[in-house]
Amino acid sequence: MPSRPIERQRLADGPIDLEPGMSLVLALDCAISGLGVAVVRDDACLASLREEGRDQAVRLFPAVSSVLRDAGVARSELSLIAVTIGPGSFTGVRVGLAAARGLALGLGVPLAGVSTTSVLIAQAARRASACERLAVAAIDSRLGDWFCAIGEGMQAPFAAAADELARRLNDMPCVVVGPDVGPLVAQLAAAGVDAKAEVAFVDPVAVARLALASGIDAWRARNESEGLPGPLYLRGVSVTLPDGARRTVD
Numbered sequence: 001m002p003s004r005p006i007e008r009q010r011l012a013d014g015p016i017d018l019e020p021g022m023s024l025v026l027a028l029d030c031a032i033s034g035l036g037v038a039v040v041r042d043d044a045c046l047a048s049l050r051e052e053g054r055d056q057a058v059r060l061f062p063a064v065s066s067v068l069r070d071a072g073v074a075r076s077e078l079s080l081i082a083v084t085i086g087p088g089s090f091t092g093v094r095v096g097l098a099a100a101r102g103l104a105l106g107l108g109v110p111l112a113g114v115s116t117t118s119v120l121i122a123q124a125a126r127r128a129s130a131c132e133r134l135a136v137a138a139i140d141s142r143l144g145d146w147f148c149a150i151g152e153g154m155q156a157p158f159a160a161a162a163d164e165l166a167r168r169l170n171d172m173p174c175v176v177v178g179p180d181v182g183p184l185v186a187q188l189a190a191a192g193v194d195a196k197a198e199v200a201f202v203d204p205v206a207v208a209r210l211a212l213a214s215g216i217d218a219w220r221a222r223n224e225s226e227g228l229p230g231p232l233y234l235r236g237v238s239v240t241l242p243d244g245a246r247r248t249v250d
Contacts, residue, residue: 023079023216026064026103027208030056030096031088031116032139032179037063038204039071040212045205046071056095064099078109080219082211084202085113086232087147087157088139093231101228110219112211113229117149117157119206124177124198125152133196134174136165138181146184147234150174159234162187169193 022042029036035056038048047070049063068075083100086093097113104111120137128135137157139147145161150168160168166188173194176185185197211219 023212024073024077025080025082025112025208025212026068026075026078027082027204027211028060028064028096028100029084029116029119029202029204029207030060030092030099031084031086032092032202033089034201035060035063035096036202036204036207037067038208039067039073040205040208042212043209045208046073048203048205050201050204056092060095060099064103075103075107078103078107080110080112080211080216081107082112082114082207083229084116084119084207085229086116087141087159087234088116090233093233097229097231104228110216110223111228112214112219113232114207114210115149115157115232116202117147118152119202119210120177120200121149121152122210123200123203123206124175127198128175131175132173133194134169134172136169136174136176136195138165138176138178138184140178140180140184141235157232157234163191166191166193169195 025040027038027040034050034052036050039046047067049067051059051063081100081104083096085097100111116139117137121135124135134151137149141147141159145159146165147157148160148165149155149157162184171193175196175198176188177198177200179199179201181197181199185195188195
């Protein structure tokens with residue numbers, strides 16, 4: 001399927017002068033649908049790209065090259081690679097992680113792994129706080145439930161159907177953020193939850209900023225002590241059997 005660009009941003013012209021102490025982050029996202037790439041210098045986005053469509057494995061590295069060119073940045077100048085580790089699509093998570101690991105090892109820079117739910121909550125947290133609502137991230141698992149997280153740092157991501165999520169929210173007003181969250185918000189409303197929908201994709205710029213918040217040295221130490229980040233799965237892989245039945249395997 002051909003790519004369908006839905007966002008492209010260029011905020012730099014020509015090569016940049018990187019002052020001592022500045023950090024350049026390349027952020028990648030393939031975890032839910034499509035792909036996103038951004039180059040961020042400290043807190044400023046130099047260039048970003050988001051595309052919908054499949055075949056991320058084919059399109060990701062050309063997208064990386066394009067964004068680096070737009071930002072005026074060479075790969076050798078990068079200080080950190082950041083990538084979404086899930087929850088989300090099994091294939092998308094693996095594609096993004098494999099590319100990010102290869103780049104980090106090849107360039108000799110640390111690799112930061114950021115959960116998709118933490119990125120979505122960060123994107124919505126300020127607006128949710130302004131209207132005194134809790135930010136809730138939700139990603140459709142396509143298996144009748146949702147990959148969710150409630151509030152910034154409140155709990156780890158979990159898989160839940162709408163009724164279980166309603167129980168966990170315990171009547172707290174919320175903003176539910178993520179792709180295609182309208183059906184979930186309708187189910188929460190039917191269960192008596194004051195929920196509003198905010199349809200949003202993972203922003204690779206937010207991925208970079210969350211990674212930078214922990215510090216490059218912290219990611220380097222974590223890579224050395226724990227190894228490179230791995231995928232965050234909330235259940236086994238859903239596969240289609242030859243007879244058409246679906247099964248979840250570890």
